[in-house]
Amino acid sequence: MSKMTDFLRNGLAAAAAGVLAAVLLTGAATTAEAGPEQLYVAPWGRDTWPGTEQRPFATLARAQQAVRERTPRMTSDLVVNLRGGTHRLADTLKLTDSAGDSGRHGHRVIYQAYGYGGPRQERVTVSGGCRIGGWRPLATPGGAWRADVGDLDTRQLYVEGRRAPRTALGKGLPGEVRETKTGYVTDSPVPRSWRDPGAIEFAYTLPFWVDARCGVAAISGSGRHTAITMDEPCWRMARALYEEDGEPLGGPTDILGSPSFLRNPGSWHLDRSRPGHHVLHYLPSRGQDMTRAKVVAPALQTLVSGTGRADRPLHDITFRGLTFAHATWLEPGEPAGFVSAWTKYKRPGVKTWLTVPGNVVLHRADRITLQGNRFTHLGAQALEISKSSSHNTVEGNEFTDVSAGGVLLGAVPPDTRGTNTGNRIANNWIHQIGVEHRGAAGIWNIATRDTTIAHNQVNDVPYSGIQSGPDTDRPGTTSRTRILNNRVFRTNQVLNDGGGIYIRGEQGSSFDNGALLSGNVVTDSRQGDFNIGLYTDDATNWVTVRDNVVHSYLASVGGCDEPGRPVRNIRYLDNFWDDTVPTGIVRRPYPGAWPSTADGCGDPKNLTFTDNTLLPPTDSAHACATIRSCATVVTNAPAASVPTLARQALSTETKGTPCTRDAATFHGRPSTKSDARGGGRVSELTRLLAPGDARC
Numbered sequence: 001m002s003k004m005t006d007f008l009r010n011g012l013a014a015a016a017a018g019v020l021a022a023v024l025l026t027g028a029a030t031t032a033e034a035g036p037e038q039l040y041v042a043p044w045g046r047d048t049w050p051g052t053e054q055r056p057f058a059t060l061a062r063a064q065q066a067v068r069e070r071t072p073r074m075t076s077d078l079v080v081n082l083r084g085g086t087h088r089l090a091d092t093l094k095l096t097d098s099a100g101d102s103g104r105h106g107h108r109v110i111y112q113a114y115g116y117g118g119p120r121q122e123r124v125t126v127s128g129g130c131r132i133g134g135w136r137p138l139a140t141p142g143g144a145w146r147a148d149v150g151d152l153d154t155r156q157l158y159v160e161g162r163r164a165p166r167t168a169l170g171k172g173l174p175g176e177v178r179e180t181k182t183g184y185v186t187d188s189p190v191p192r193s194w195r196d197p198g199a200i201e202f203a204y205t206l207p208f209w210v211d212a213r214c215g216v217a218a219i220s221g222s223g224r225h226t227a228i229t230m231d232e233p234c235w236r237m238a239r240a241l242y243e244e245d246g247e248p249l250g251g252p253t254d255i256l257g258s259p260s261f262l263r264n265p266g267s268w269h270l271d272r273s274r275p276g277h278h279v280l281h282y283l284p285s286r287g288q289d290m291t292r293a294k295v296v297a298p299a300l301q302t303l304v305s306g307t308g309r310a311d312r313p314l315h316d317i318t319f320r321g322l323t324f325a326h327a328t329w330l331e332p333g334e335p336a337g338f339v340s341a342w343t344k345y346k347r348p349g350v351k352t353w354l355t356v357p358g359n360v361v362l363h364r365a366d367r368i369t370l371q372g373n374r375f376t377h378l379g380a381q382a383l384e385i386s387k388s389s390s391h392n393t394v395e396g397n398e399f400t401d402v403s404a405g406g407v408l409l410g411a412v413p414p415d416t417r418g419t420n421t422g423n424r425i426a427n428n429w430i431h432q433i434g435v436e437h438r439g440a441a442g443i444w445n446i447a448t449r450d451t452t453i454a455h456n457q458v459n460d461v462p463y464s465g466i467q468s469g470p471d472t473d474r475p476g477t478t479s480r481t482r483i484l485n486n487r488v489f490r491t492n493q494v495l496n497d498g499g500g501i502y503i504r505g506e507q508g509s510s511f512d513n514g515a516l517l518s519g520n521v522v523t524d525s526r527q528g529d530f531n532i533g534l535y536t537d538d539a540t541n542w543v544t545v546r547d548n549v550v551h552s553y554l555a556s557v558g559g560c561d562e563p564g565r566p567v568r569n570i571r572y573l574d575n576f577w578d579d580t581v582p583t584g585i586v587r588r589p590y591p592g593a594w595p596s597t598a599d600g601c602g603d604p605k606n607l608t609f610t611d612n613t614l615l616p617p618t619d620s621a622h623a624c625a626t627i628r629s630c631a632t633v634v635t636n637a638p639a640a641s642v643p644t645l646a647r648q649a650l651s652t653e654t655k656g657t658p659c660t661r662d663a664a665t666f667h668g669r670p671s672t673k674s675d676a677r678g679g680g681r682v683s684e685l686t687r688l689l690a691p692g693d694a695r696c
Contacts, residue, residue: 036076036110039066042083056083060093060111060126067109068100074107081114082322084122088129095306095314102308103316108369113321116372121321128300128359129158129326129377132280135290144262144283145290149297151276154328155436156379156403157268158296163377163401163435164282167261167269172251173228179248183216183230191219191226194258196271201333202230202252206242207529208497209463211438214238214337233348234337241339241346298328298379301359308364310388318369327359329380329403332437342439342463343381343404344413344471352414353471356404356437358384362392369393376401381440382433384408390421399430404437406430406458410446413471420448427455427638434462438494441467441502447477454484457638462494464535465522468515469504473539473565478515479508485519487637496528499535500553507542511571514542521549521637523621530554530582532593536570538562546573549633551620554582555593560601567594567604574610576630578617 038053041063045056057063063080070078095101103109115121130152135145157164175188194200200216214234221227242249255261259269262283271279280297284290303324308314331345332338339346344353358381362368366389375382375397382402385392386409399406407425411418425443434440442458445451445468458465465488468481488500500522508514522533533550536543536559550556556577561567572591579591588594591609595601613630615623624630 036079037070037074039063039078039080040083040114041080041087043085043087045083053081060087060089061091064093064095064101071100071102071104071109074104077103077107077110079110079112081112082122082124082126083114084124086125086127088127088131089300089303092128092300092302093126093304095304095317097308097312097314101306101317102314108316108318110318110320111322112318116321123323124321125323125325126303127296127326128303128328129296129298132295132297135282135293135295137290138281142262142283144281147280147282147295149270149278149280152270152278152280152297152299153272153330153333154270154297154299154379155330155333156298156328156377157280157282158298158326158377159266159282159285159288160294165264165267166256167258167267168264169255169258169261170264171255172253173255175224175226177251179250180227182227183235184228184251185221186226186228187224189221189224189226191228192221194219194260196258196260196269196273199257199259199269199272200255201257201337203254203256204238204242204249205253205438205494207495209342209439209495210242210340211436211462211495212238212242212337212339213332214339215333215335217335231335231337234335234339237336237339237346237348241341296326296377298326298377300327301329301380302357302361303327304360306362306365306368308366310364313389314362314365315367317365317367318371319373320369320371321373323374323376324360324382325375325377327378327380329356329359338437340437340439342441342467342471343408343437343444350414352416354414355408355412356380356440358382358408360384361386362389363387365389365392367391369395370397371395373397375399375406379403379436381405381408384412385423386410386412386418386420387415388418388420390419390423392423394423394425394428396427397429399428399442400432401435402433402440403435404433405440405444406433406442408444408446409451410448411470411474411477412444412446416447416474417477418447420451422450423448424452424454425456426452428457429638430456430458431460434494438462441465441498442488442491443467445481446470447474448481449478450480452482452484453486454482455486455638457487458491458500459488460490460493463492464498464502465491465500467498467502467504469502469507469537469540471504473505475506476509478506479513481507481515483515483517483520485637486521487639488520488522489524491525492528492531493525497530499532500525500550501533502535502537503540503543503559504537505539505541507540509542511542511544511569514544514569516544516546517548518544518546519548519633519636521634522553523550524552526552526554528554530585530593532556532558533577535559536567538567539565540567541569543570544573545570545575547575547633549576549624549630551576551578551615551617551624553580555580555585557591558593559604560595560599561604562600563602566602569606570604571608572610572612573608574629575612576615576624576627576633577612578615578620580617 040056042056045058047062049055113124175186204212215231343356430442533553
């Protein structure tokens with residue numbers, strides 16, 4: 001025992017001596033690697049201060065200047081700590097590699113909430129909005145208030161942290177209405193009483209992936225005759241696009257923007273009739289005190305713009321723990337309006353589609369990380385990563401209260417080319433997006449390679465949850481998309497002909513480099529006419545659908561094989577679904593909803609169905625829970641609540657300062673083989689559909 005004690009004592013002494021020698025010998029190296037360099041920004045700071053913790057900068061613009069001074073000689077990460085509160089941007093935070101915003105020498109520039117990741121992480125909002133003050137009651141009856149806002153132009157307003165709706169009539173045109181080449185005529189005199197007709201906007205929410213908006217140019221007439229002249233070229237483009245089948249566009253589903261509609265508490269109107277002297281009108285909700293209310297109007301259209309060049313991309317920057325809020329998007333208010341399909345829109349003289357841009361944008365950017373942030377109170381797409389941006393990570397963020405989509409990634413229209421490789425979108429929570437532009441997707445991936453979309457939760461969205469594929473065929477531009485272990489539910493709350501996960505176009509050149517949909521749980525969207533859980537639409541090619549749980553949609557799988565855009569080469573392996581079919585769709589001799597030639601679709605080719613499990617349509621969730629392997633798929637997807645990283649990242653806004661500008665089966669025989677994965681299996685016509693073999 002004493003020898004063992006001596007051995008341990010001598011060993012510890014030798015180890016201590018070795019540690020001491022190492023410290024003495026490597027002291028210089030240890031000092032050089034002491035940790036990241038730190039800068040600090042606080043709403044109460046001063047830009048004349050040195051940016052230390054005790055004497056922080058006041059603005060992100062000043063902190064960016066300090067970063068640019070340091071990046072050429074970086075020997076460690078450089079961290080910009082944002083103290084709690086609202087950091088208002090006077091202009092877009094523009095990051096470029098040429099100006100010195102990128103990390104250097106293998107290190108990163110990090111913009112983060114003070115205390116990020118710890119129990120005392122501070123709540124930080126990066127805002128593009130103006131705090132509106134100086135409210136006073138209108139002399140007219142009705143309880144409305146007004147505030148002078150200078151030259152402010154915006155399409156959104158937030159009161160006490162909530163999005164306030166614009167004034168709206170809440171119904172279509174009055175009287176007997178007829179559509180004309182210039183707009184509408186009606187036998188009702190009521191529209192002539194609407195004040196500020198130039199601010200009025202007609203909204204058209206059409207059933208299938210369309211939410212359009214056109215402004216009113218003029219309202220005229222006499223007696224019981226009223227003519228409404230619509231903005232051009234919006235009216236011409238809308239009729240050309242939406243009346244292709246010979247049916248008239250019809251009347252608007254909502255009419256917005258006139259102060260005459262200021263009747264619903266909580267609504268607002270912006271009077272822009274006097275340039276430079278705009279006036280905001282607001283009708284308070286019950287109990288709101290406008291002398292104290294926090295009212296924020298978005299002023300910027302882009303909060304953060306990260307842009308590199310083809311030969312020098314922006315790179316190695318991280319944003320974490322921040323709330324990006326209060327940005328608008330003004331283009332729908334132009335004379336060309338918002339003539340759209342999905343979140344693509346038309347402009348005169350432009351042959352291709354344009355895409356709703358991001359309020360946070362990365363172009364030609366590599367190795368950018370957005371982690372643990374919140375994107376909210378935004379007027380366009382929340383986040384756009386495009387124009388040859390690769391190896392970026394979007395993880396653990398929350399996207400909510402966004403006018404259009406959540407995450408937009410790839411070669412987006414009008415671009416038809418671009419190398420967007422190795423991007424990862426994971427562990428995000430995306431919900432209540434598409435507030436204004438309803439054809440939005442929670443995540444839209446277009447023409448990328450080696451993209452991973454994993455462990456996200458997308459729920460309560462007006463159109464599709466996760467969308468992957470180009471708007472037109474672009475062979476060779478897309479490969480190896482991995483859509484894994486996502487939980488998607490309650491999609492298509494407004495628009496039809498979409499789904500939980502929507503795939504379109506060429507996905508590769510073989511199953512080896514095609515798309516993989518695996519481990520996803522897609523449920524609960526039975527409303528509408530044609531909503532499909534895993535929707536492989538026209539031109540879909542080379543997709544593997546494996547180990548997913550899909551139920552309580554109008555159909556679990558399916559799509560349309562359009563003339564000249566065939567659906568082919570899709571294999572379905574080991575999935576769990578209820579295999580319902582929408583009313584009016586003739587069932588094929590294999591699973592899913594595949595419309596026939598009578599519906600303008602054809603016969604998909606080379607579909608394989610192997611070892612899929614049928615769930616009862618009336619109680620699919622309970623049935624899945626009784627099958628071990630089905631329940632495992634559900635367990636491996638995010639819980640139907642807030643994902644962990646997103647929950648940790650939640651950040652609410654704090655007070656800012658006023659701004660002066662301011663039943664079916666697979667139709668096969670029952671199988672006698674047991675389900676080795678824990679439940680009974682029905683037969684499913686395991687077969688390969690050779691070219692020409694699929695039938696109506």
